Amino acid sequence: MFRQLEVGLEALKRVRMEPVLLVWMSIGLFVQLAGLLFNSDGSRYATQVYLLLFVPALILLIWDRLALSLWRQLPAYCFLVLMAWVLLIAVLHPGSGKSLGYWLKVVLLLGLYVFAVARLVASPRRFQVILIAAALVAVLFACLTLYYQFVVLDRPFEYRILRSGSVRLRELGWKGLADLNHPIIAGLYYGIFVVMITWFFLAWRMTAARTSMLALALVGLLLYVLLTFSRGAWFSVAAGSFVLLLLFSNRKAYVFLVIGLVLLAVATYWFWPEIQNERRIGVTDREFIWHNWLQHLPSFWLWGSGAGAELMFTFPEGTRQAGRTFNHAHSLYLQLWYEYGVIGLVLFLAFMGSLLWKGWRCRHTPLALLALGLLVFAMVAMVSDVYAIFHRPSPYWVLLWLPAGILLGVKWPENHRQPMPSIP
Template sequence: MAREALSAIKREGLMGVIQRYDMNPSLSRCWVWILAFGIFVQVAGELFNNDGSRHAVQMYICLFAPSLVLLIWQRFALYLWGNISGLIFFSMLLWVFFHGVMHPGSQGGGGYWFKVSLLICLYVFSVATLVRRTSKFNFFLLFLVAIVAFFAWWTIYYQFGVLDRKFEYNAMRFADRFSELGWNGLADFKHPVVAGLYFGVFAVVIIYLFVGSNINVFQGFFLALAAVGTFGYVMLSFTRGAWFATLAGIILLLILFPNRRSRYLICLVGLSLLVAPFVFWNELQYEMLRGVSGRDTIWRSWFERLPEFWLFGAGAGASFNYVFDYDSGEYPVWHAHNFYFQLWYEYGVFGFALFLLLAASLLVKGWQCRTLPLARLGLALMVYALVAMITDIDSVFTRPSPWWVVVWVPVGILLGIRQPEKQKSDTGYATVAR
């Protein structure tokens, strides 16, 4: 066997042998499932794991190691990065790396920032590669939705049925916001904001599966049940950033899928928005009085300090420290409670501009490819992330976290989609648009 391989290399050259095996359908299908399992370990692992170090080991073995092998095998997937969005994405990661190495205010050494940049690259590459197999990616999304919806319903049952939480606005708003299952450390996101935004992603995905795919009555019932549980979790997290982001993502999806199901849902959403002020008038008044929960004072402090860091930032991973001075004591925070402000604070105007250019280029690409269902999903999830970043999300240039699901998944989807006229046969990874 080794002798045959050597003779094939002499005859066709190493790249020729790699390309021939790369086009092998059975081998390609094998890689698809390997990557799908690795992404599942990262995404669903946020629900199953109560040990961060164990989750990290699982991701290195199941996701990052196979992704690195495939990336090298694919000759570094130049077909994926050789476009405007891909070049901006790489430029942004290079800026993060060199900023982390050279800026005196950066937290962590060069090894840490190289690892973070590499892991983000491998994660986006994995999502983009899986997206190129549309039917398998849709099945993968359906499987993830089933897991997430199960945990959403389980949390609702356990919180109210076992822990006997009060189903009252005051109790839930101030003491019992959803952030964990409450049993054995499962689905513990540590904070309601993180939990609400994580589940909000799948609320958007459920609507995509409902209006953007051919489903039967049983599947429709399943998605409706999943939607009730997932939307219920998002609402009970009382994360208003997740509320508005979910609403923005869903409205965009319904506009991009002009069919009978979407029209029914548009009517349902519109009716809900009209009825809600009458049913929840007192609660809405209180939410409006809360405003942005003190974020305005943090943002004011950010503007006051802007001359100190506007050009090169305070350093990768630097904390934006602010202290609320209440009668009951001081309450410190460590980030700007606005991703765009925090990004500028850490990486300066160049890092901020590169991220905005990446988001803009991906939105343009998604719009150009909007005839593809997955492009519409990518657009909706990207809008979801961009809206959520206004009030929440502290940093995405870190080791794997739930924020990766919110931000890097839509980046991977939009990088992975191809113009319809450029799509080739789906028999292997070598048959891609050049």
Template structure:
């Protein structure tokens, strides 16, 4: 009993970390610099809500290391970090060794935590990104208004919160500008397009107000990359918009941009290359201070180029895996360009690579603005790769279905189910099914995770877990903004029908025994089907399967005793099911459940049944 309680407690803690702490930690990593006046708050929140919980989750479930360490992006980062740590042997760093080692460990936890979040709470990622982008937008608007009302002496916007440098602020504005740009390119909802376009315009003004040219170059290259990924009508409009934006920027802000000259970039790079040439193969060592004495009378500690920073610290030996990280990240985005999340992550990475051409230098740091340029996009790409490889990422991508194509698809279809608004399930001419999901309100959970997508993703994950599920043929968004899932239905009849038609009591007992075993398998695999009753369970060639799998959650661990009990209460609402399962054949239900479930779960099930029979 003691070991069972420990295991149950560990499962609940792992679920809490994966489902709640990590989303909160990622949100504050993305938005803390806008919300709090001190940047140290971002560090503390990241450590407390993301890095340390991720480490704890990996300790609780070491098996999560396996898919993580099979990902090439993670392997390349580990190699890069190992070279950097080894270089501490000849580094002249002023900081303690333990402090320098913690930094790559925290970045590794970013990769690992992002993987846990994407694998176990993927549906939380889109609203989380939107919330962070809105915080960045509305958190900076007061500073923008004040900038125009009371222009600073240097004519450069910094922003609010913990932002203290216009160039670093521009990196964050550019990061979220890319988010709004990708949303403009991928959304089909006109209202979302309008809001995204307005937000993109505001973020563009913020970037221009910082007086920084680096994000302008980076956004241009990222937009070209995005257009190459999409290759549709909007991509052509985007390229045309780039030309117009470039002309407008030169006309309106040309003097401000040109009068700042080269900002000594060429002189800085020349001095950095001279120092790199002293130790080109191994570098000067991770954390070695860099001092560049410019002709302007001040010194700099960064070469204003990420690649030069890598070369200075770890030489050509460390540059190779670092370039491999960037190259494989872009390749992942290109290979999976049909998926909007891959499009977003790889476009953010392209933005970061382009920004790193004229900015930065520290190869690994505590959480700060530079993380937005490389580590956050790379961690997201790695997590998406792992989710795709392990079957946690939907294989089907939603496609727009034109009215004429929809009419052809539904020609000669037979209505299986309908409501006051029209058909809900259609049997098409070829025997496949089309299930329609209407959008009733604008801003709901279905806006981020449509029910058609849930149906397809749940079917895919059920198969991954070893259950029988419908084969998905397509996902569609219709002209009226409703969604549909096209699937091959499973042949057979419901368990309720089978019990009604059973020739004897013994046959009903055998069916109840099988259902008890199947119910336990669902619960032990973390499958919580809210609408579970005997009319939603199908007998398919001797195997049991679920119908209408959109209304389902698949948790990382076996269901808690409370969720199991809630599942039972739903089934007890149906009088016929209640009579068969919880009265006439309760012994067979408990026997089948005990074949797969733990003793405490069986005991709780038995107590629940007895309490409801009393």
């Protein structure tokens, strides 16, 4: 009898506590996605994410008794093994930087983040509201940046000037808002929302008003991404959006594809001299950094150089960036291999493969399609631009761990594909 009473009281607590925690986490996820644009201080952003996302996620994880059912799937096994390898290298490898406490904290936060996203995905309508709110903020700041930079500050709209590294878009330019520190990071961050809005267009039942609003939002975001001159972001947006169009394969997807190809052809003709210049620029001397990585390969190929180890390289005289020093491989795949060895790289690729596999198996679920588009976006971006994924909350969390959490949370549908519920 006492056991039954205990179970009853626990159920009553759960009914009262769980909705509060889910709302709390929803606010926290919105802050994590869009707060980067409001905060000019990284520590303030981190504090907000801790209090609004990680704290309720930890409480809910304990309340769910570690949510064991969530972790009983192949992508979760791959994620946990990867996290265990990161900790093992951090503990045992003499080349690892920072303390064991730091790496334990990073692994715990990543676990809480993917759990929070997966838990919120269980309510697609709630999750969609979070995505819409974050996308609206991103579109607003992208448009404000374009207005402030080219209307208020009256910057010249000329390729030669805009292409120079010092003036590529990376921030709003007013009171430290929407400052993403580097045009590559800015291009990737706003590019995520291009893929997201493409998914809105394909998943929603469209009206003339919605079509017009989404089109304007896409134009603003795409123009911002274009003017960052982050070619990794360009290719990532193209890859993520193209995958979405292929996965949906409906009339809207075909129309979108045709319009995109026509615009691409017109842009290629109109901007052919600029495209030729981009081709001449190439990979911006990354080949020297990659060659340096290859020269060091025999020393780290198996066990890596340690968690957080830096691959230092200074450009020699005679190159365009002579004298500049970089501390990473300018490719996440190469950097992971450098830090965690071939075993760490294989575990990471296995994790990516397991996510793709689950996304494909759950392709009748609209959120799984979104996650697949975002994951392909991330996998292309990680070829040349992303330098770290095991660190404190940053734009790169939105890039990789958001789609990972979505795919961990989606469930195999009982029926065929259902349209994403529309927000009234």
